Amino acid sequence: MGLLTVGSVAFDDIQTPLGHAEKIVGGAATYISLAASYFTNDLKLVSVIGGDFPQEELDHLKSVGVDLEGLQIKKDEKSFFWAGRYHDNMNARDTLDTQLNVLADFDPILPDGYKNEDFVMLGNLTPAVQMKVIDQMEHRPKLIALDTMNFWMDIAWDELMAVIAKIDVLMINDEEARQMSKEYSLVKAAKKIMDLGPKFLVIKKGEHGALLFHKDEIFFAPALPLAEVFDPTGAGDTFAGGFMGYVAQTGDVSFENMKRGVIFGSALASFCVEKFGIERLKGLSNMDIIDRVEQFVKLVSFDAKLEL
């Protein structure tokens, strides 16, 4: 089955201790769509860009199966732009500049052909925009996943709670889970957050892996220990895209299948951080991905024989 994604398509300016990439293509929906394209080429994108966005990047998205009918192009305006600098350890970053541009008054309009999708990924955006997308669906999708961030908890708590009540899978990082639940223990945090609506919760812990919660069950996927993280930008979105792409392709929303989604999402994210921006998400082969997944399996595998 296909996947409908809403989120930013944008430019980033990224400084890391290993280099500086000026005005490269980024945006949550870009990462999500590219990652998901390794699982399904029935992808629909709802976003907005300015006239400054490179045609060859749109052509690339099309070439991997992303339908762009839902992408608004405002010829006389500029695309969303974010500039940031990572600290030496890559685990923290400072925002140097944010120019909303076309995102400032983004009104997500779903083409008719988008309104019956079964799988919906709401990338990190203002909760009101995320809600507008849900409101336009003609039937309740099989699975709605949502990413958000502390910023929206600070300035749009009520709107965020309203949209979270309507989704199935929430994907946030550990800090955000703690802020949302006011609990330090992630187990306690997960219980409180699932009481807000989502039946599934993914807590992303960056270099420490990811946890998937459902009812009283917990699944943990490690992050692959990497010699070098080149650029962490988009890793969380790439995870989300790999996860939802896999789940949509299989059409199976069981906990057991979502575990596999977490593994595929983690595998895609481990590629993403190896180069600047979206570079590493282009041209991967199925074998590249399967090899990476096998590294995850090997990392936590041991020969049972656990008697005492």
Next chain:
Amino acid sequence: MGLLTVGSVAFDDIQTPLGHAEKIVGGAATYISLAASYFTNDLKLVSVIGGDFPQEELDHLKSVGVDLEGLQIKKDEKSFFWAGRYHDNMNARDTLDTQLNVLADFDPILPDGYKNEDFVMLGNLTPAVQMKVIDQMEHRPKLIALDTMNFWMDIAWDELMAVIAKIDVLMINDEEARQMSKEYSLVKAAKKIMDLGPKFLVIKKGEHGALLFHKDEIFFAPALPLAEVFDPTGAGDTFAGGFMGYVAQTGDVSFENMKRGVIFGSALASFCVEKFGIERLKGLSNMDIIDRVEQFVKLVSFDAKLEL
């Protein structure tokens, strides 16, 4: 086979957000021995205590198989004492008081019956004392493991490097690995540290699990997500005791078997933090431990089916 442990046997005063335990029994060698006792009751302890140490705690150690011939008792002196307070998140702590007492001039003397042990665990102590233990061994043990901390890197770097060159397994936490190697990436840190001597490196990441490195191989064991961490004191020592107890009992120093050691060590550590001090390390049944290990297995298990 048996295990020889050297390390502190002491008193702790522990404040956590959940309570205050005044002058309870602690010390690295206490935690190590108790954890290891679930795997072997051929345990030898080299340490020093004052006349103030409770006889019933010594009796308990004896009852679980710990030989105390190597435990020096200085009747007119006081045992090592540490007081600390954990921060709200339990991931950081402040030392409020340290009284070396009998540890100040500790000279570890191995009884003759200790000098042919095959498995040796050198708990966190001044590197010079750790070296004295190695020097007294009559033959090269099959496996020597060592724990240390940033404090010794700061004040006794050369002595620490000298003893690290003589061991097989180094067990440190992620911050210590970064300080020792001057590398942020744990993969790069591990390579540099193994170049210093140890063939195996365990990097403990607290609530984020533990990594075992050997040559180009990496094994990762998660920490069990817990609703409540009551007192993290001794979790690292308990991990070390479970690990070395298991490896010593099996007599198998292969990487494959050490993976199982890491799982058992993690399981024991997950009990340790559930109550103050050593309380939870008393009276566990084999079934308790196997149940816990099965939770670890379940946490990372997924049904393969990873085609694309």
